[in-house]
Amino acid sequence: MTEQLPYGVFSTGALHRHIGVAIGDQVLDLTSVVDEAALRSTTLNAFLALGRARWAEVRAEITELVADPANRQRIRPYLHPLSEVQMHLPFDVADYVDFYASEQHATNLGRMFRPGEPPLPPNWKHLPIGYHGRAGTVVPSGTAIVRPTGQRKAPDESSPTDGPTRRLDIEVELAFVVGTPSDLGTCIRTADFADHVFGVVLLNDWSARDLQSWEYVPLGPFLGKSFATSISQWVVPLAALEAARLPIGAQDPEPLDYLHDTENWGLDIDFEVQLNGQVVSRPRYRGMYWSPAQMLAHLTANGARLRTGDLFASGTVSGPGRDEVGSLIELTDAGRAPITLADGSTRAFLEDGDVVTIAATAPSPAGGRFGLGEVTGTILPAVPRRR
Structure with a gap:
């Protein structure tokens, strides 16, 4: 999942939920690697509300983070195997x-x-x-x-x-x-x-x-x-x-x-x-x-x-x-x-x-x-x- 960079909500052993993107067989916790307060929520709704321009900016930032080998050490602590996380409903459904x-x-x-x-x-x-x-x-x-x-x-x-x-x-x-x-x-x-x-x-x-x-x-x-x-x-x-x-x-x-x-x-x-x-x-x-x-x-x-x-x-x-x-x-x-x-x-x-x-x-x-x-x-x- 390196080209689509899909968003989801996951948790590890702790109860707190995090927003992440899937990269292959791992999920990248976005809480500490992207400077966007809406991504520190427990659902995607706040991020969804930001609009198309901000969606594109964040996607570009994540793409650069993942693609540049120089960032591997920085993001490694925030990568979790998908097999070890629990996934949740990614957003609160309005209608x-x-x-x-x-x-x-x-x-x-x-x-x-x-x-x-x-x-x-x-x-x-x-x-x-x-x-x-x-x-x-x-x-x-x-x-x-x-x-x-x-x-x-x-x-x-x-x-x-x-x-x-x-x-x-x-x-x-x-x-x-x-x-x-x-x-x-x-x-x-x-x-x-x-x-x-x-x-x-x-x-x-x-x-x-x-x-x-x-x-x-x-x-x-x-x-x-x-x-x-x-x-x-x-x-x-x-x-x-x-x-x-x-x-x-x-x-x-x-x-x-x-x-x-x-x-x-x-x-x-x-x-x-x-x-x-x-x-x-x-x-x-x-x-x-x-x-x-x-x-x-x-x-x-x-x-x-x-x-x-x-x-x-x-x-x-x-x-x-x-x-x-x-x-x-x-x-x-x-x-x-x-x-x-x-x-x-x-x-x-x-x-x-x-x-x-x-x-x-x-x-x-x-x-x-x-x-x-x-x-x-x-x-x-x-x-x-x-x-």
């Missing part, structure tokens, strides 16, 4: 919004959830559709996920029942971390995306599909999503992704003026999904219909303000091939075609004890690709309701 930006994913789910109707709702290609999630249930990678309980109703059941979800799923997503806030009543332009967004994290939007399908009409996702959302432990700055930028694909019909992405914030990012150590899918972000700059512009189109620590996600990243989808409901055709794992067991949806790991890579400015970290979670049994 969480999840979009639905993959045409392929939206089409696949539309066919499953609304058979006999057009798979895409009539507004889908006119605006980035999203919903507000629950910031308080965003957790760092490695946090165990308790199987959620709620109302579910199968098509062959006459009435709903209450119990643990039978259709626990994943959603492979890329999420964007807001640094610079905005005033209430201000609309953010697509051209100002990089002035407000500090960086990206990998995100798994755990989904209880049976709870979701019963509750989502007419107001959309609620308890089927809000029980847990996992993010990677490291925030990769946008500055590290310049080589990953791509023109966005053709959009038909042409978006309204405020949604024109003049900066081309398509991204060449490849994901890999492992279930119990076995690769089951490799989604690609480059095929997403709506760009993150368009998502941010629409998120604030009504004058809603941004706050430092806001998190907004892309929605499930899915491609046209069966091995490019970002959810089990797509991979298994809503459970009708379970996948077979190396041990001979099959999965339609997640079972207790399953471990899901999502990793991603992006192009390096020097050639090749570098890792963006990973987000992992283990499924625990549901907690019985108290009577």
Whole structure:
């Protein structure tokens, strides 16, 4: 991780948390090596609030520290093996919004959830559709996920029942971390995306599909999503992704003026999904219909303000091939075609004890690709309701 210099929050044997950057298999404690008071906090929020110019200055200072052999003795006391530190949620999440930006994913789910109707709702290609999630249930990678309980109703059941979800799923997503806030009543332009967004994290939007399908009409996702959302432990700055930028694909019909992405914030990012150590899918972000700059512009189109620590996600990243989808409901055709794992067991949806790991890579400015970290979670049994 020497090219991306991602930021995270860690602790060693002591209780106090420190802000650091990952360098290979080590983390550099920034508290004593960079002259910036915001980095002596226990979360990234104060640093995120400083804005783009200061982000760039600090990144340049860290790059020089790490690259110059003359600094090795100076920084050596502040380097810790990643294997010996505990990682924490890197920033306090202010608000969480999840979009639905993959045409392929939206089409696949539309066919499953609304058979006999057009798979895409009539507004889908006119605006980035999203919903507000629950910031308080965003957790760092490695946090165990308790199987959620709620109302579910199968098509062959006459009435709903209450119990643990039978259709626990994943959603492979890329999420964007807001640094610079905005005033209430201000609309953010697509051209100002990089002035407000500090960086990206990998995100798994755990989904209880049976709870979701019963509750989502007419107001959309609620308890089927809000029980847990996992993010990677490291925030990769946008500055590290310049080589990953791509023109966005053709959009038909042409978006309204405020949604024109003049900066081309398509991204060449490849994901890999492992279930119990076995690769089951490799989604690609480059095929997403709506760009993150368009998502941010629409998120604030009504004058809603941004706050430092806001998190907004892309929605499930899915491609046209069966091995490019970002959810089990797509991979298994809503459970009708379970996948077979190396041990001979099959999965339609997640079972207790399953471990899901999502990793991603992006192009390096020097050639090749570098890792963006990973987000992992283990499924625990549901907690019985108290009577």
